[in-house]
Amino acid sequence: MGDKAQQPGAAGRALTADRPTSIRNVVLVGHSGAGKTTLVEALALTSGAVNRAGRVEDGATLSDYEETEHRQQRSVQLSLVPVEWGGIKINLLDTPGYADFVGELRAGLRAADAALFVVSAAEGPDGLAGPTRMVWDECAAVGMPRAIVVTHLEASRADYAQMTSVCGELFGGDDPDAVLPLYLPLYGAPGGDGHAPVTGLMGLLSQRVYDYSSGARVERDPDPSELDLIVGARARLIEGIIAESEDETLMDRYLGGEDIDLKTLVDDLERAVARGTFHPVLMAAPAPEGARQGLGTVELLELITGGFPTPLERPAPAVTAPDGSPRPGISCDPDGPLVAEIVKTSSDPYVGRVSLIRVFSGTLRPDDTVHVCGHGLDHHESHELHEADERVGSLTAPFGKQQRSLPQAIAGDIACVARLTRAETGDTLSAKEKPLLMEPWDMPDPLLPLAIEAHSKADEDKLSQALGRLVAEDPTLRLEQNPHTHQVVLWCLGEAHQDVALERLRTRYGVQVDPVPHKVSLRETFGAKATGRGRHVKQSGGHGQYAICEIEVEPLPAGSGIEFVDKVVGGAVPRAFIPSVEKGVRAQAAKGVAAGHPLVDVRVTLVDGKAHSVDSSDAAFQTAGALALREAAAEARIHLLEPVAELSVLVPDAHVGPVMSDLAGRRGRVVGTEPAPGGRTLVRAEIPEIEIDRYAVQLRSVSHGTGRFDRTYLRHEPMPPQLADKIREQAEKGT
Structure with a gap:
């Protein structure tokens, strides 16, 4: 921004910081394909962290971070790349662009103090809608400083002027002049296809041109035509900066001709950026042939070091004691009490579990003993509250697949910790003599089910431990052992999330599983009153088996469960065997009487029976009770009950119509709508759960990635006869 000459950091060494003021934590946000990872590599090249081939001294590359990323050609997890510029350590947090990995994005936002929104000029305004805008609003809600980087300027359809204008409209809200470019692109001679390449930048404040056409960054004065372009955009930029200035006289002086x-x-620009009230737009383009620096990367590094806040300037999350009792707030003080948070957990085949941590207070050193404390989440049965004292292994700074040793990690810094065997993503590390727990960050509820079975007996033996490690790494995964359907279900955020979970089970933990159709918990009930007679009489020498019972079954209101009533008179069934009949009835009800689903909401009345003085037994009357219930079901109309959920769908107003039409097509009943902030509408509906098994994927399609929903179980209600008949047929065929 000030166009100062900077000294890049040296490649191949671990970067350390001795004070919070020499640290900047920056998260890169943007949809998949916007160029975040490419930009990180360009910044590493410019800063000297890698050489022209993108490699450091040991041969590691930034793209080597995760094997899965290579195979699937997409980034699926948060990664950290530390670089140095002008004596400032910059922790670059590269986040996934796919909506399925929003948990990694939220972790990056938690660890960072500022955000770079990376948008592609090749995609135009479409690349700014939906999830990118939602993340921008999240950052705005907490006052996080933000800047915008326009990439892919080399594309033939790229339009920088259009992109900066759209950014102002979408991100500026009521004040489009709070989002303005600091530089304009310098174009070279058009090629054979008529497209003019970007060969440099024109600084609006400095009124200087930074020309890369020769392969080096050459600073020069603008020619008359370039100066005309600069002057036209410069006036608006100055007014935008002055409007955010703390000096209230500055605008009057400027308008007066000063x-x-x-x-x-x-200085005013940097202060406004750090406060989160002004959001500059910059650009980045590939380095020209032979150039050591990417086009625009020097300017971006200057903005980060000069305009983005230090960790001292951002408030730390609230802390409590592990039991929830209040504790004083913490500050970014290396000499304060230790408080750090695990923002990511991964497994290394050689080191074991590796935890990426952000230190908010105190200083963490290798071999320290720390208190690890994690939250109990209501909807995550596999993430219950846990505490343990653990010894910290080595502290390292990541670069690709390599880890370089660090002597310490001070307040404000980000580092990797090895061998915290009990730690999970989201856990708090604190001093063992003064344990603390940080307020958790918001995580989306996984709503796409993936039912799995072990592929073989050997896989089954390893499955439980592997699933435990998997959910410890990823708090957006929820593990369910469904007691009604007896399925193991992984709840995920989307199809790509499912694919990555299966791949990690196979490659990291050596467990092969097979996806199977997910089952919803159906129920059965009687549609009308019925009677049944259970007769279990066998004689095979010695003591036989003799038990006869007669029952009446009648439906009850929803939620009544199974009610058993004894109305036997005259001792037809001895008192000792009446509990046996009830036990047999309840056992059969649990198994179902029509399609193998539990029977509910009926009253079973024992009205008569017979017993034998020698051959009657507890087991015989249990069997007779079960037979009586089955006979009554054979003569009655049995209803299948399906679970119904309350669905709350939050979508932009433009997508309300398609969402409501889609819900109606799924047998949903819209029960109301209400306006929500940000031009959105909350649609409430009641819908059978069998119709929303894959709604997490379908809503994303209907709303173009802008919709969110929650689901809550309401009740079971009768399924339409045609669907019930189909399920009964499948049950009879054993499918």
């Missing part, structure tokens, strides 16, 4: 000096403008 020429505001460059230092004052740059």
Whole structure:
């Protein structure tokens, strides 16, 4: 921003920080394909972290971070790349662009103090809608400083002017002048296809041109035509900066004709960026042939070091004691009490579990003993509250697949910790003599089920431990052992999330599983009153088996369960065997009487029976009770009950119609709508759960990635006869 010459950091060494003011934590946000990872590599190249081939001294590359990423050609997890510029350590947090991995994005936002929104000029305004806008609003809600980087300027359809204008409209809200470009692209001579390549930048504040056409970054004065372009955009930029200035006289002086000096403008710009009230737009393009620096990367590094806040300037999350009792707030003080948070957990085949941590207070050193404390989440049965004292292994800074040793990690820094065997993503590390627990960050509820079975007996033996490790790494995964359907279900955020979970089970933990159709918990009930007679009489020498019972079955209101009534008179069934009949009836009800689903909401009345003085027994009357219930079911109309959920769908107003039409097509009943902030509508509906098994995927399609929903179980109600008949047929065929 000030166009200062900077000294890049040296490649191949671990970067350390001795004070919070020399640290910047920056998260890169944007949809898949916007160019986040490419931009990180370009910044590493410019800063000297890698050489021209993208490699450091030991041969590691930034793209080597995760095997899965290579195979699937997409980034699926948060990664950290530390670089140095002008004596400042910059922790670059590269986040996935796919909506399925929003948990990794939220972790990156938690660890960072500022955000770079990466948008592609090749995709135009479409690349800014939906999830990118939602994340922008999340950052705005907490006052996180933000800047925008426009990429893919080399594309033939790229339009920088259009993108900066759209960014102002979408991200500026009521004040489009709070989102303005700091630079304009310098175009070279058009090629054979008529497309003019970007060969440099024109600084609006400095009124200087940074020309890369020769392969080196050459600073020069603008020619008359370039100066005309600069002057036209410069006036609006200056007014936007002055509007955010703390000096209330500056606007009057400027409007009065005073020429505001460059230092004052740059200082005011940096303060406005750090406060999160002004959001500059910059650009990045591939380095010209032979150039050591990517086009625009020097300017971006200057913005990060000069305009983005230090960890001291951002408030730390609230803390409590592990039992929830209040504790004083913490500050970014290396000499304060240790408080760090695990923002990511991964497994290394050689080191074991590796935890990426952000230190918010105190200083963490290798071999320290720390208190690990994790939250109990209501909807995550596999993430219950847990505490343990553990010894910290080595502290390292990641770069690709390599880990370089660090002597310490001070407040404000981000590092990797090895061998925290009990730690999970989201856990708090604190001093063992003064344990603390940090307020958790918001995580989306996984709503796409994946039912799995072990592929073989050997896989079955390893499955439980592997699933435990998998959910410890990823808090957006929820593991369910369904007691009604007897299925093992992984609840995920989307199809790509499912694919990655299966791949990690196979490659990291050596467990092969097979996806199977997910079952919803159906129930059965009687549609009308019925009677049944159970006769279990066998004689095979010695003591036989003799038990006869007669029952009446009648339906009850929903939620009544199974009610058993004894109305036997005259001792037809001895008192000792009446509990046996009830036990047999309840056992059969649990198995079902029509399609193998539990029977509910009926009253079973024992009215008569017979017993034998020698051959009657507890087992015989249990069998007779079960037979009586089955006979009554054979003569009655049995209803299948399906679970119904309350669905709350939050979508932009433009998508309300398609969402409501889609719900109606799924047998949903819309019970109301209400306006929500940000031009959105909350649609409430009641819908059978069998119709929303894959709604997480379908809503994303209907709403173009902008919709969110929650589901809550309401009740079971009768299934339409045609669907019930189909399920009964499948049950009879054993499918």
